[in-house]
Amino acid sequence: MKRRNWMKDLEEWKKKKDEIEKMGPESSCPTCGRILGEKYEEIVENFSKKIGDGRKKIKEMEKEMEELKEGLKSIEGKMEELEKEKEEIEKEMKELVKAEKELNHYVESKKEKEMVEEEKRKEMEKLGEVKFDEVRYEEVKRKSMELEKIQEEIFVLKSEIQKIPQLDEVIEEMHSDIKFISMQLEEVHKKMDALDFSKEKYKEVEREYEEGRKELQEKREDRIKIQGEISQIEREIERLSKEIEEQKKQREKIKELRKEIQILEILAGERDTGLLNDFKRYLISRIGPLLSSYASTFFSIFTGGKYNDIEIDENYEIFIYDNGERFSITRFSGGEEDLANLSLRLAISQLIAQRAGNIFQFIALDEIFGSQDIERRRNVLRALGELSNQFSQIVLITHIEDIKDSLQHIINVFEDEHGISHVAIE
Known part of the structure; x- marks a missing residue:
């Protein structure tokens, strides 16, 4: 009856589970009528759990019955062994009884022989000295040893006989265990019959449960996948929100920069107009003539008096006067152009030193002889020598070897075979 009720419930659960899975989470509960919604998976899981528990229970009963059968087989095997052991002991007991009878016979016979020998000994004492029969003596000795051996075997058999009550108790316990296991096995069979167990229905339910479990697992995996996509x-x-916010900040910065550009455009104006251009022209008007004067002095020394005047215009372009006529620096050779630029560098250095309120005592010139011929090199060196009155230290950096003799101190920098630089002073 219980089995039928259980199977009825099981079928009902399976039916409800199938109905709910077909309808989906948006359907109404067949029991209370409410929308399943979030309870959908919980209800399906509950039905699956009940079906799984039933399946587990049947497997446990099958396992229990198999264990009882194995235990019964083991006890039956032990019973057979004990029965064989009992038969062997009974056989030994029969032999023991037979041996004991033989022993008693030999003992009686020995006593009789001893009595006869005693009588004969007494008679021999009366008769006097007699001849010793060694053959007869050995025969009697052999039989005595045999009797002692039989007596030892009787002692061993008696010890085994004492074990018989214990074996009977063990056999009785085995019978009790067999009876108890048989009752349990019979009870299991009754439960199985009450459950109306059917392997075909069980396999069908198991298959349907496995399909439902796989379907539920797939739905869970789909949900996890969808949740992952939602998170992404x-x-x-x-x-994108951060990018939009960053773009807003950038647009604000662009607005600020545009305002600054507008202010700078107002200051700069067109190419030839604006506050900056006006200020530049103002500076040139103030320092241009002085720079031109200083540069002209240096340029005249460097060229040996060939060119005496240099003019710096408002764009800092250099113009050289040749025989009173004004020419752009591009008209002259590369060496003369380098000398003009060197003159302007020295003029700017001298002007800065004067405006700063300090006497400018040091100047460094890098590779100023590369484009000059020998005569111009001598002129530059001679002019720098005259400038030593104004500059206490003049440093020339050059790769030209033939000017060494004209210098006061020489510092050589060279590299060894390991790529390490060294300094040597001459």
């Missing part, structure tokens, strides 16, 4: 979309939305 949320992260993308967050990233």
